[in-house]
Amino acid sequence: MRGLELRVGAVLVTLVVAAALLSRFWTPYDPTMPAGARLQPASAAHPLGTDAFGRDLLSRLLAGAQSTVYVGVIAVGIAVLIGVPLGLWAAQLPGRASEVLLRATDVAQAFPALLLAILLAGLFGGSTETAMVAIGLASIPQFLRVARAGALQVLASDFVLAARACGIGRLAIARTHVLPNIAPLVGVQATVSFALAILAEAALSYLGLGTRPPTPTWGSMLQQAQSVWFAHPEQAVIPGVAIAVAVLGFNLLGDGLREHLDPRLREEVA
């Protein structure tokens, strides 16, 4: 069992990223244009069949991976770039102020990504950008907590004390001592947050509040399947499987990395 999660996760994530990269250069058909009769079953010409508009499902699935990876990378990027510095800052605050900041993140967590995204979409109109920003902003508390907890541990260590004694400033300590030491923790959190971002993006584009048609996303494929899925269940099954595979991949990769970094967890898993 040891390392199995890590391996399976890495394979699934590679699969999704490869599909995303591939679709930038090549898909069997144009994913936004009809390529044959409507709602065809799987065939040699269309390995997964066609959708209600006659578009090739395999092409749309591949192109959907691109939207998923794109939104995930930007959303998690926003959360890391804002959350980690905030967490480092929080770790250096005196106890009271740090406590207040933590309470504020508690309140922030009462706004889940999806709710924030619906609110932003209602105010500015739904788009890829509002989805990314909303998911990114809603993920900041997770990174703030991880970075703060990690930084507190590092700051209490002897080598930081030594660095302080040498007169090295706070920023320099944060950069040379704290950041490299908490990077693995942040990496694990980023993987887990990526999985959550995929779920949020899928729900948003299913609701019609994310990436606009005709750009294919797995969520919007489900939305377009809604009128036909009772007669053609495969239209709902195929994009859903893609979402589940991607989320499973990132979750397994995150768990595997965490276990790899923290040998104490291994006993429980074996």
Added chain:
Amino acid sequence: MIRSIAGRLGVFALSLLGASVVIFLACQALPGDPATALLGTSATPETIAAKRAELGLDRPLPVRYVEWVAGMLRGDFGRSFATGDSVTALIAPTLPVTGSLAALSLLLAIVIALPLGMVSALRRRHWQGGAVSVLAQLGMAVPAFWAGILLSIFFGVRLRVLPPNMYVPFAQDPVEWARHLVLPVVSLALVQAAVLIRYVRSAFLEVLHEDYFRTARAVGWTQGRALLRHGVRNAALSLVTVLGLQLAAILVGAVVVEKVFILPGLGSLLLTYADRKDVMVLQAVVMLLVLAVLVINALVEVAYVLIDPRLRAGGRA
């Protein structure tokens, strides 16, 4: 103990205040002028000014904020800018739908996750533990709304044992109400249970390593008895904290699941009015959802004090 609970309620009140200010500012200060949006580009400055006065937009933000909060305390959420409909009247019929969906889902998720999580912790070196972990991992990867779609297709259309979608009010026909809620509740609960199983598992694993547990086993108690006597209460402590976050997840999950099953709940209302960019309705529904999450969090905190005698003296969690 009273002091400790009062402190937590104080934090709750402050959180509520903070959240309401953020929501109000986001809805009222960020977007363009609703009066201009309503009247279109052909409107003259005079008609826009008149419309702004009619909607109450000509008064300063702080005044409008205080009026909004005072109104909510009386149960009045204001009127839609676009249609003039009372927001309270729009929201009221949706509350039982979303409320029963969320509450039943959370309950079912707990009922599923507690025994499975315990099995997973106790039998972690056997196939049962591994099987539960694999199931939980798979369940976490499935979006609740997709689970709903599959359940609706399979049980609603293929097998025809349950209605595939729509809603029947409880007062109209309690049996049909329950039948219509089964699939949405199960789809939300399965996914939440998968998340919860992992917390239950690690909570019980922690207990298994405690000295008091080893002592109980050493004096001859069976594992089951020791777990029931010592384990459940200690594990409950860490689980209670998770429930607040779980409820937030279930509420947003419900928004999406309501679309799959065409349920006339808070989520459907939110989506309809987000589409129309009706700020007053958006503001009210988001505030209600956040309020629900914060109330549950506050109750969790109080429950924490009640469960853990160490906190009654005023200590910190």
